[in-house]
Amino acid sequence: AQSVTQLGSHVSVSEGALVLLRCNYSSSVPPYLFWYVQYPNQGLQLLLKYTTGATLVKGINGFEAEFKKSETSFHLTKPSAHMSDAAEYFCAVSAGSGYSTLTFGKGTMLLVSP
Amino acid sequence: EAGVTQFPSHSVIEKGQTVTLRCDPISGHDNLYWYRRVMGKEIKFLLHFVKESKQDESGMPNNRFLAERTGGTYSTLKVQPAELEDSGVYFCASSQRDRGYYGYTFGSGTRLTVV
DSSP, rough: OOEEEEEEHHHHHHSSEEEEEEEEEESSSEEEEEEEEEOOOOOOOEEEESSSSSSSEEEEOOEEEEEGGGEEEEEEEEEEOOOOOOOOEEEEEETTTEEEEEEEEEOOEEEEEH | OOOOEEEOOOEEEOOTTTEEEEEEEEEEEEEEEEEEOTTSOOOEEEEEEEEEEEOTTTTSSTTEEEEEEEGGEEEEEESSSSOOOGGEEEEEEEEEEEOOOGEEOOOOOEEEEEE
């Protein structure tokens, strides 16, 4: 069984500030981890993924995440927030190859103020 | 390439009525998935097709939900009769073969409101 916990349903930052969205997971098998973003009136877009290999993963729009097995975490960061980053972000876990079902967290709404 | 297309984008129906949601996956994608997000809750898996066969339907909430995938192309999700708790956003996604670990391509979703 797998689960994902996203700390904070809403996170507010100022433009130019660091973005940190937290995600912790539990998985009985080595996990594949994902961050998705949903902009208003759009579908879910893949930001980045971790499958195997390098634990620091870079994604689109300047986002990155680090897989920390000892902490069962996969936090999403961006050094400098932009107004266009305002959206809802979802962390998800999959049991890996052959098990393609995603288990999502509840989502975190990122608010960016000028 | 065209993305995953879902329609309608919004649907408002009365309790007890029937609604059919449609999903057109990316051409050539054998895997098709349905997910649902009920207000305030997480996005949850409903079912997974491989071509026209149901690979996993463990997430289907009850027998009021019927999913089909004609000829391994588009898929429909019918809710009959609809209940208030069925309100939410229904997402469809597709992926190539057994490459779920690459992440799916999601559609924009259908927002269903049952009143």
